Amino acid sequence: MCLAIPALLVKRLDGDDAIIDLGGVRKTVSVALVPEAAEGDYVIVHVGYAISRLDPDEAARTLALFAAMDASEGAIA
């Protein structure tokens, strides 16, 4: 159930529609489920609907977490 991708919302259209861009490919999807999404936001899109906004700060924090060294690793030197 999980084929969903993060895409950039480039333009809000009439009503609940919006144009999103993923790596240069554009599609019109519905933001009815995430009405507060604005141009410039990243949203997660599934079967033609945005289901969630992506928080760039949290994304950066998560990436930093992957790379972070634990205390134990720091000690090996």
Next chain:
Amino acid sequence: MKKDYVRPVDFRNGRVDMSHGSGGRAMAQLIDELFVAAFDNEWLRQLNDQACFAVPTGRMVMATDSHVVSPLFFPGGDIGCLSVHGTINDVAMSGARPLYLSATFILEEGFPLADLKRIVESMAAAARDARVPIVTGDTKVVEKGKGDGVFITTTGVGMVPAGVEISAERARPGDSVLVSGTLGDHGIAIMSFRENLEFETTIRSDTAALHGLVAAMVAAVPAIRCLRDPTRGGLAATLNEFARASGVGFRIREEALPVRPEVHAACEFLGLDPLHVANEGKLAAVCAPEDADRLLAAMRAHPLGRDAAIIGEAIEDPHRFVQMETGFGGARMVDWLVGEQLPRIC
């Protein structure tokens, strides 16, 4: 009224009807004003049912392909040039120089003549650019509802130079595997047009005649082992075909595969694997490892091989699996495509 006046075929608003396939005057007029006019060569001008030509001595290659693509017109091409390129490529993959083509058309009653003209002119241009004339053909018409607009079958012949032995069963463990450029362009260009899957993209079909590239490759490395153009089923099908025929396995590297960022993105949207997406202007090659660099250089020097890359090697494997080292670091198999390639939701 002018004497001998014959009303020309109405290519603007006319449609194919059953008389165009009946062998009568309407059909002769269509052939004359459309096919012979567009393809324009000494054989067709003779208006025979066959074409006669001398061939050099040696080994002849023949290949045939039917084209049922929908939509008929897509970014980067149409069913017409696709049918010319496809058969030229099949002939060329043996190392042969393509010489002549035939073309048959099955037309559906009601098909717009304007579209037919556009297709035929595209074929003519493709044949002219490739310097491979369409020397004979046939036309039939089926009742409305019994055809998808137009089906085209092309057959081609060519001659294989002496000393060239290219065949799917010739790969050996240790051989290098190369591709001539970016993967998945054609299939994604087509899908972008299909009903319910519209999205704006700059991806165009890569449809092209590859015989010039093949000639340059064979000149640089006459001992090329295998060549194939990965059409339906994508590169995955081609590598599995080589593996099965040669009795080897393959190990390729995902990072080495040339794929346009937009093709990646489109595949993400649709849940597709670029390795399974059709190409119409690319080829995969297998050669001895010591020839790989020379072959790569020859490919990159040609306009249709600028993005060529070495992507992996053949290995000993009685099970004939195609394995891939993912960009992520783990390994997985590259299997045949199962069923039809359809976008998925999960």
Next chain:
Amino acid sequence: MKFVDEFRDGGLARVLAGKIERTVESGRRYNFMEFCGGHTHAISRYGVTDLLPPGVNMVHGPGCPVCVLPIGRIDNAIALALERGVTLCTYADTMRVPASGRSSLTKAKAAGADVRMVYSAADAVRVAHENPTKEVVFFAIGFETTTPPTAIAILAAREQGLGNFSVFCNHVLTPAAIANILESPQVRDIGTVPLDGFVGPAHVSCVIGSAPYEYFAEEYAKPVVIAGFEPLDVMQAVLMLVRQVNEGRHEVENEFARAVTREGNVKAKALVAEVFELRRSFEWRGLGEVPYSALRIKSKYERFDAEKRYAIVYRSVADNKACECGAILRGAKTPRDCKLFGTVCTPETPMGSCMVSSEGACAAWYTYGRFRDREAA
């Protein structure tokens, strides 16, 4: 692709692999179930297993809605198209699933049924709008991620006053399936591999939030880590699960914090609650009857309910007796343990739920992993 490529970085993968290796306790075995079919697919497609230490075993759960859709429901969909002449709109995933009598939606289409592939529920509404003389049915499947779009489709059909549109609803619920795995009587008969924790679904959690998993973590004392969809997310989640197990904790942690909050998507949940209600029980292929695990359309929207409109009668169809999907879905057996795997049962000719979609445990193993297993070739 931003927010995608960074989460697939091979260099970070090696860093995480090292961390996991240093964190697992030597001699200890960890069994984690990734519930979501998308995670199963990501693990296979990126070869994540190669980067995990041997003591960590990933068990593939039933989180693939196509896999768990019972044959009988596909039979119903085929009958609607072939016998009742409706225009059946469906996601592509269901087209090839084999139904009774070797039929399938693809074969029904070949036999003349009007079966149309759609990318979105909204497309089905559009088909109904553009074809007022045709009866259009949308074959709705999916977990909580896919359900809100169906709700929107029904509300749109009502707003447009469409009299020719209805939905054949097969939406299922994640928490109920997890509970079923942890406690159903069949599990005790078969005997499970003890599960030490769960990798929670990514996009289902975008909708339902992280709160619903707190019950499981508490009640069954199993840690749950909600993971994003990319392979680095999965590895980080495994690391977090290993730590919880080592420390004797059983909490809900959210690795997918960039898209999942505790309460989820409130608007989506409200729309679903407006249109749907719980079924008392629903059959899941491979798991049998699971209580309170699926949704049906509320009676106030019954004119959009294909089951009522066409008086659909459901008949359960059993899988092949040798099919081991039930045990595989619970982690009690692996695909190689099934007699049918790789011979009679392949992605081209699937016999059971685990092979039917590319995310099922057997399909994923066959397509991406069987080269590791010479005997099964």
